[in-house]
């Protein structure tokens with residue numbers, strides 16, 4: 001006799017139980033994945049963690065701007081339930097630039113200053129309380145951001161996720177402005193919201209960080225004249241609105257004609273350029289504009305609103321500037337500032353094309369190396385030496401572990417020294433010191449090896 005078969009009904013029962021277990025397992029996995037996804041999308045955005053960075057010695061500086069600071073916070077990046085990753089613009093450019101400067105060995109993580117977000121009181125220096133209050137209304141905010149803002153969002157979500165990154169960047173510009181007012185090159189890796197007016201936001205600008213910073217300096221006693229050089233592809237109508245009637249602030253805008261904002265507000269000097277303008281046209285126009293700044297202005301502070309939407313391929317403009325052209329533009333403004341013995345506040349403004357971060361990094365590298373001071377013949381000599389394989393030089397004057405002697409008797413002091421902001425790892429720049437300039441060429445040509453400093457990663 002063969003072995004007795006189990007009744008078929010028992011198999012059916014077991015199969016049913018197995019299917020039930022499998023369904024339960026799948027549901028559990030799906031629930032876990034869903035919970036992780038919901039947690040990731042709704043995670044709170046980063047908040048600024050204020051801390052002091054290092055004041056750097058600018059090795060190649062000539063004429064002025066011999067010290068530099070870089071201000072940055074991860075909180076500058078918008079964080080809107082993960083939807084920011086679907087945005088066609090590169091909204092992570094600030095982070096890419098900061099990481100790129102570290103990866104290239106130019107800076108290390110401890111060099112960056114990080115500021116607290118601008119408070120309501122600080123914002124009220126530039127904007128009316130009514131306007132600031134109205135920003136919790138999704139319809140008002142949608143107009144400022146030129147993008148839909150869901151009506152169901154509560155005040156807390158709007159404040160934290162939409163207004164928070166702007167306030168963080170304004171805080172960065174406020175801190176950078178304090179340093180620039182002391183004659184330094186002060187770079188904020190964000191800000192430049194130059195379309196925001198006292199009672200109106202538009203063009204993706206909610207708060208005007210530059211105006212708020214200038215007014216804060218004024219309140220703290222800074223009385224020197226100020227020159228705003230706006231080279232973003234769009235006219236700096238917000239700056240014009242703030243300072244049109246203020247003779248102590250000269251507002252210059254070099255921009256593409258016929259694009260946002262429309263209509264434009266007249267400033268102290270407007271230079272509209274046709275779409276399609278290339279490096280040569282743009283740089284010649286900038287030189288001419290700077291030569292037209294009144295000789296008696298003698299600014300103590302220059303603010304460069306340095307948008308990268310001038311780059312060819314930007315989605316919002318049709319200028320044809322190359323990354324090398326943008327670098328030359330930024331060096332030209334720094335050169336003018338150094339020659340006039342003023343401080344320079346450099347903010348990034350618009351530009352969200354695919355090459356934006358790379359172009360800013362190229363430009364900032366040149367600024368932090370003080371390359372505006374290089375004479376053309378010296379460039380040629382260095383180029384020949386580099387081609388012959390001369391030993392590469394250190395990337396900058398900043399070497400860890402040594403203090404920097406700071407000049408005393410600056411025209412204005414914000415009390416930063418009392419807070420220890422000058423406790424620096426920067427080395428004093430010695431005249432003619434070997435290794436001061438580092439590789440002067442564009443980053444790609446320099447390579448990463450010679451300029452890299454051990455342990456310089458974030």
Ligand SMILES: [Zn+2]
Nearest residue numbers: 232233234350
């Ligand atoms: Zn722009």
